[in-house]
Amino acid sequence: xxAAGPDLTLRHPVERFTLDNGLRVVLAPDRSVPVVAVSVxxxxxxxxxxxGRTGFAHLFEHMMFQGSANVPKMEHARLVQAAGGTFNGxxxxxxxxxxxxxxxxxxxxxxxxxxxxxxxxxxTEENLRNQIDVxxxxxxxxxxxxxxxxxxxxxxxxxxxxxxxxxxxGYGSFVDLESSTVEDATDFFSRYYAPxxxxxxxxxxxxxxxxxxLVRRWFDAxxxxxxxxxxxxxxxxxxxxxxxxxxxxxAPAPAVAIGWRVPDPVGDLDTYLGTVLLAELLSEGDASRxxxxxxxxxxxxxxxSSYLGLFGDPFDVRDATLLVSQVHHPADVPVDxxxxxxxxxxxxxxxxxxxVEELARVxxxxxxxxxxxADSVLGRTLGFASAELIHGRAELAGELAARLASVTPDxxxxxxxxxxxxxxxxLELRATGxxxx
Amino acid sequence: xxxxxxxxxLIPPLGEPRPxxxxxxxxxxxxxxLRLVVVxxxxxxxxxxxxxxxxxxxxxxxxxxxxARTALLASAVLLGTAxxxxxxxAQLLQAHGAELSVSADADRLLFSTTMLPxxxxxxxxxxxxxxxxxxxxAGLVDAERARVGERIxxxxxxxxxxxxxxxxxxxxxxxxxxxxxxxxxxxAAVTPAALRKLHRERxxxxxxxxxxxxxxxxxxxxxxxxxxxxxxxxxxxxxxxxPVPTLVPGPLELVHRPDAVQSNVRxxxxxxxxxxxxxxxxxxxxxxxxxxxxxRLVENIRERRGYTYSPRSSVxxxxxxxxxxxxxxxxxxxxxxxxxxxxxxxxxxxxxPVTEAELDSARRYLxxxxxxxxxxxxGLASTLSALFGAGLPAEWLAEHQQAxxxxxxxxxxxxSRRWLSPAGLTAVVVGDAEExxxxxxxxxxxxxxxxxxxxxxxxxx
Numbered sequence: 001x002x003a004a005g006p007d008l009t010l011r012h013p014v015e016r017f018t019l020d021n022g023l024r025v026v027l028a029p030d031r032s033v034p035v036v037a038v039s040v041x042x043x044x045x046x047x048x049x050x051x052g053r054t055g056f057a058h059l060f061e062h063m064m065f066q067g068s069a070n071v072p073k074m075e076h077a078r079l080v081q082a083a084g085g086t087f088n089g090x091x092x093x094x095x096x097x098x099x100x101x102x103x104x105x106x107x108x109x110x111x112x113x114x115x116x117x118x119x120x121x122x123x124t125e126e127n128l129r130n131q132i133d134v135x136x137x138x139x140x141x142x143x144x145x146x147x148x149x150x151x152x153x154x155x156x157x158x159x160x161x162x163x164x165x166x167x168x169x170g171y172g173s174f175v176d177l178e179s180s181t182v183e184d185a186t187d188f189f190s191r192y193y194a195p196x197x198x199x200x201x202x203x204x205x206x207x208x209x210x211x212x213x214l215v216r217r218w219f220d221a222x223x224x225x226x227x228x229x230x231x232x233x234x235x236x237x238x239x240x241x242x243x244x245x246x247x248x249x250x251a252p253a254p255a256v257a258i259g260w261r262v263p264d265p266v267g268d269l270d271t272y273l274g275t276v277l278l279a280e281l282l283s284e285g286d287a288s289r290x291x292x293x294x295x296x297x298x299x300x301x302x303x304x305s306s307y308l309g310l311f312g313d314p315f316d317v318r319d320a321t322l323l324v325s326q327v328h329h330p331a332d333v334p335v336d337x338x339x340x341x342x343x344x345x346x347x348x349x350x351x352x353x354x355x356v357e358e359l360a361r362v363x364x365x366x367x368x369x370x371x372x373x374a375d376s377v378l379g380r381t382l383g384f385a386s387a388e389l390i391h392g393r394a395e396l397a398g399e400l401a402a403r404l405a406s407v408t409p410d411x412x413x414x415x416x417x418x419x420x421x422x423x424x425x426x427l428e429l430r431a432t433g434x435x436x437x
Numbered sequence: 438x439x440x441x442x443x444x445x446x447l448i449p450p451l452g453e454p455r456p457x458x459x460x461x462x463x464x465x466x467x468x469x470x471l472r473l474v475v476v477x478x479x480x481x482x483x484x485x486x487x488x489x490x491x492x493x494x495x496x497x498x499x500x501x502x503x504x505a506r507t508a509l510l511a512s513a514v515l516l517g518t519a520x521x522x523x524x525x526x527a528q529l530l531q532a533h534g535a536e537l538s539v540s541a542d543a544d545r546l547l548f549s550t551t552m553l554p555x556x557x558x559x560x561x562x563x564x565x566x567x568x569x570x571x572x573x574x575a576g577l578v579d580a581e582r583a584r585v586g587e588r589i590x591x592x593x594x595x596x597x598x599x600x601x602x603x604x605x606x607x608x609x610x611x612x613x614x615x616x617x618x619x620x621x622x623x624x625a626a627v628t629p630a631a632l633r634k635l636h637r638e639r640x641x642x643x644x645x646x647x648x649x650x651x652x653x654x655x656x657x658x659x660x661x662x663x664x665x666x667x668x669x670x671x672x673x674x675x676x677x678x679x680p681v682p683t684l685v686p687g688p689l690e691l692v693h694r695p696d697a698v699q700s701n702v703r704x705x706x707x708x709x710x711x712x713x714x715x716x717x718x719x720x721x722x723x724x725x726x727x728x729x730x731x732x733r734l735v736e737n738i739r740e741r742r743g744y745t746y747s748p749r750s751s752v753x754x755x756x757x758x759x760x761x762x763x764x765x766x767x768x769x770x771x772x773x774x775x776x777x778x779x780x781x782x783x784x785x786x787x788x789x790p791v792t793e794a795e796l797d798s799a800r801r802y803l804x805x806x807x808x809x810x811x812x813x814x815x816g817l818a819s820t821l822s823a824l825f826g827a828g829l830p831a832e833w834l835a836e837h838q839q840a841x842x843x844x845x846x847x848x849x850x851x852x853s854r855r856w857l858s859p860a861g862l863t864a865v866v867v868g869d870a871e872e873x874x875x876x877x878x879x880x881x882x883x884x885x886x887x888x889x890x891x892x893x894x895x896x897x898x
Binding site: 032033034035070071072073074075077078079081082083084085086087101102103104105106107108109111112129130131132133134135136137138140141144145146147205250251252253284285286287292295296299302303328330360361362364365367368369371372374375376377433 | 442443444447448449450451452453454455456457458479480481482483515523524526527528530531532533534535536551552553577580583584587588590591593594595596597697698699729730731736739740741742743744745746747766767768794797798801802804805806808809812813814815816
């Protein structure tokens, strides 16, 4: 047994300061490889979108790559890539991020690029029409033209939650996307992309004092604007079981997803950590409870997984959120047999608890995965940034392995008691393509 | 608000590059013929393990059966050993943060995992059992076979997989590389006895390479591996794939997928291998054409015309042949125009020079991402496993970097002419033929086919 022996806290020092315009800055130096990562996290995500503007947070993410005050279209990519770096952005439920990983000598260039578009992205009619087309192709490739494309991340929330913020399609309807205007985009920018609504996190091969000078050189000039009020994304816990069905004409076999409301990941982190290990205990690897039961003992399924948050990262979402168990099963296995087996396995944990040795193994595996993620400068930097934005403490990212190692079997048992069939949301996917498969 | 011209005086210049530390590679060959590569490096307290076993089909006529058996072997090898059952194996690994995944392609079997550093003994012990004493228990193999069959059906419903399979079939003909996914019907016929025989004949230490990277002491690792795997002795020789044939591209194949809302456009042709002196120039040509966001193809069919989300080109290496590949998933209504622009950009590469700025950008990007990709335990372990598996020394990495740094505009032009010419590429489109056939016929002859759907085997239906 290996868990809990070594010191599991990642001791990367974290320094932070706030500019006069409200931008929060986190520096996480680590000079072991000559690489830096620069990331900006804006506190606006799919759950911030108003009715009629589904998919807008993601569409706007695309607009941030269309050039800015001093950077023509295509040049953002060229300036990063021609320096030997990579870049991307992504839209999540509660934030939108932009990041580069580059050789250390390109640090100031990346800081300049992020500051330039935080000040003034090039929102033009031509760019907007072009990116609406690109986003529609993204949705076609990831959702519409493939089996299981929206399952369950775009389809389960509609059954599991009540409020528009939580239930709507975050990729967006084509109607909403196509009717988006330049005015919508400039309003969105002005409301949500204020420096006071963002975290700049830089990690890797950097000197903190020199980096602070560079950050102030380029970001001090971005005008201050008030941060918007936090969107209301919490909602009361469900009191009933809900069930829905989707048809997928491209899928060759059925699937089912179960979503349970879980404790507040931020306000009640200690309780939530029990849920994090419960998801691992249920589904991670060949030794997990559901893998054993569904695939090997009862032979009901071909694949299973459980995770927290719709994007699979337990620590980058706010309340309200879900533990999701997803099972792909053969057509001749009735879905209710699958559901009964899943609920029974959860019930066993709730009733009998978890052996200490089993939890130690699960914890060891979870720690290894956290460490693996933290091995790349970019992975580590994004972890610090989301911990700062969502939890208010970048340091948390380095402490997670140690925090998880101190979770007790009782906490995991208590987490399982929260996953009742009576308050679960169930989404069945029926394969309706028939012979076309 | 848009800025038409880039004023370089505003852009912060790049600083002095900081030297990268070359990995400290320790190599040795064990008495049983296994090559061991150990690379200690700072970073997180983990060790990454990759064991690569050569696993190519021995002959073209055996390829389909071999692929089916290999697919099942890769998941069934974890079902039990003489000493431990499947659950015990999983638990032994999990206790040290490990989880073995076993994957197969047309050249090799690959065992990979990460682990906490104190787990090295235990994980190697489990690995030794899996290599030397797997049981392939009949009842469990039956269940695994059914699952593998279902997973193949699910994979074959993905348009990207249909497109990749169609391109491979057309490019490689009777060669085993034509087989992208095994046929579910053949998987359904694989017996435990066949798996045991395949394992005995092909899971051999000679020719295999074990790579360990991370928080590991080289001298101690040699001892631990030597002790743990000393009992893995098997007679036999590794089999490598025969050279790929040179086929003349036929007309574009349009694979009919009714009601598809997108078309999956794929073009592919041969490329220089890892030791071919033209490889660095071709890699740079591929970057300029469509290898990264700053490329001509992305600027044209994504950022100017909005036809597609992520068009790309790449150079891939298998043991017996390398490939240059172009991919774009485009809206059904613009399938013809998207192919036209793609062919135009290929032709422009082959016939007209690239600029100094394009070459410099591609070069810095390739060198930078090479450094990024090997800056983690996992990235370096996978890179070294592929290199050693291809019979190349660790020095290849540094030599390839030097070669990339020296490529000239003329060399890029020459490589483009030879490898990027659209006339030399095989083309496949997966899409709704009723919507796109007429568009595509404008550009040249096409052949319309149906996707290679196979009957569902009895045991799965």
